[in-house]
Amino acid sequence: MSLRTVLMALGSALLASPSASPPEALSTYAIELRSNEGGLDVRGSAVFPPLESDTGSFAILLSPLARDPRWSFRCNGRRLNIPASSNSEEGGDRRWILRLRQTCPAGSVAMIGFRYRLEAGTAAPQLRVAAESGFAGGGGELWYPQRSFAERQRGRIVLDLPAGLAAIATGALQRQDRTGGRQRFLFETSGPAKLAFAYGPYSEARIGSPSPLTILSTGTPEQAADLARNLAPRIDALERAFGPAPFRSLALVEIDFQSRVLGTSEYGMIFSDPSKMRGAFDGPYWAHEFGHQWWGVGIRPVSASPGAALLTEGLSQFGALLALEAVDGAAAAADYRRNGSGGSKAGSLALYRELLRAGQDRPMAAFLPQGAEEILLAHQLATTKGAIVLRYLAALAGAGRVNALLAEFFARHAGGRVAWADVEAALDRGTDGEFRWFLDQWLHGTAAPSVSVRYCIAGSRVRGEVHQPEAAIRLPLPVEMTGAWGSVRALVRAEGRSSRFNLPAPGPVDAVRFDPDAVVPTASFAAGTHCPASGRAAEGR
Helix, strand or coil, X not given: CCHHHHHHHHHCCCCCCCCCCCCCCCEEEEEEEEEECCEEEEEEEEECCCCCCCEEEEEEEECCCCEEEEEEEEECCEEXXXXXXXXXXXXXXXXXXXXXXXXEXXXXXXXXXXXXXXXXXXXXXXXXXXXXXXXXXXXXXXXXXXXXXXXXXXXXEEEEEECCCEEEECCEEEEEEEECCEEEEEEEEEEEECCCEEEECCEEEEECCCXXXXXXXXXXXXXXXHHHHHHHHHHHHHHHHHXXXXXXXXXXXXXXXXXXXXXXXXXXXXEXXXXXXXXXXXXXXXXXXXXXXXXXXXXXXCCXXXXXXXXXXXXXXXHHHHHHHXXXXXXXXXXXXXXXXXXXXXCCHHHHHHHHHCCCCCCHHHCCCCHHHHHHHHHHHHHHHHHHHHHHHHHHHCHHHHHHHHHHHHHHHCCCEECHHHHHHHHHHHXXXXXXXXXXXXXXXXXXXXXXXXXXXXXXXXXXXXXXXXXXXXXXXXXXXXXXXXXXXXXXXXXXXXXXXXXXXXXXXXXXXXXXXXXXXXCEEEECCCCCCCCCCEECC
């Protein structure tokens, strides 16, 4: 079957998506990549949604790493000559303007054909071609021609490779043929997606629960099996929190990013660096990356919408916190929220407080980062303050309630684009507006009080005051009281600069912990000690 025939068949297919969002107008691609003398010869076609206006030219973006591209253009199936084309740099990519001899009228279906070469030695953070391996991420270098980076696509990818190599691409494997010393892999997706591929001398390991997972790596089968066993309960925890995985199967692919990044989340795939595949197992890292299959891949943010990092990085990290708690226990999760893990402060209150001291806090729900530094800041705030605020909300409203609302939201909008404001609205409706103030305070402002607690244990009661010397806000403060009888949790509802409390316990109290689960994103926190002999309360420093 020719590429053109494939394109015309796919172009007439309906997009199958469970999203309640308006359907996205998708371009449909057929791309063939043939390994040849260490490089990749690329050829294919793309059918675009009907044109909104008459056009005598057509603009397309493609990485400058694509050598000597050649173009063709069809309007409603009729070939139009391209007497001239020009190109210019745009954000690291190359914008090609195909100037047509005749006008293609509004409502027409436009199709471009293309061919070019990715030479051996081609290297970028998310695109590399070598003699026996290669990969391209869907969210990085524009390795295939697109009208804009923000658009998503559907279609087929054929990989024509020497025998002995394994391959994977966006979508499901439809066919694999071997002829002589070569093999062809055909992958297809109905979208919406960003297209990606990888190939190399991989070995393969599979697990079937909770969702089918394939691991492609260059490590030993034992290493892959150990990784699969560790991943399974974390993926299961994410599915219990957010609903079934968005894709029928998942793949984890080893990619040597050469220290440029540690991993990327693709549609139905995770590309991960060998240091993560075979290093000490990092539960929060893996749960975060797999969490992107829901938040950032399964649902994408509306382009240039405020708070997008909360939707992608914040919710993925919230999933990582839930998975850590479910698999490793509440104490390990609380310690991670306080300090991070493995010598890194990533995802912790410790990093958030460093950002605060540097004057880097932002109203996250309204933050629209500009430039690389602000994008990094948005990521750091979303994975620290953002994720921990969501865990704080779960502590107040009930984890089951919050998870159910997020799972319902995902099921309704899967495959679509939403703004962070849509997530907030769903949480607001689902909690009957009870926590509107909470979302406004923590996500629309820069509330981060310094908190100290002066308290006194008097038998089976704990009395004291919560002080907020600066930035006094509404502050529900979790408290844990323990004794020979066990432990009990309570909530001190502090508001203003000073708030008194008097908490009963089932029996004599031996110890008190304030914010025991590290869910309150304060600038600093200090707690007092037992009552002195005089009966006066002691103040924490």
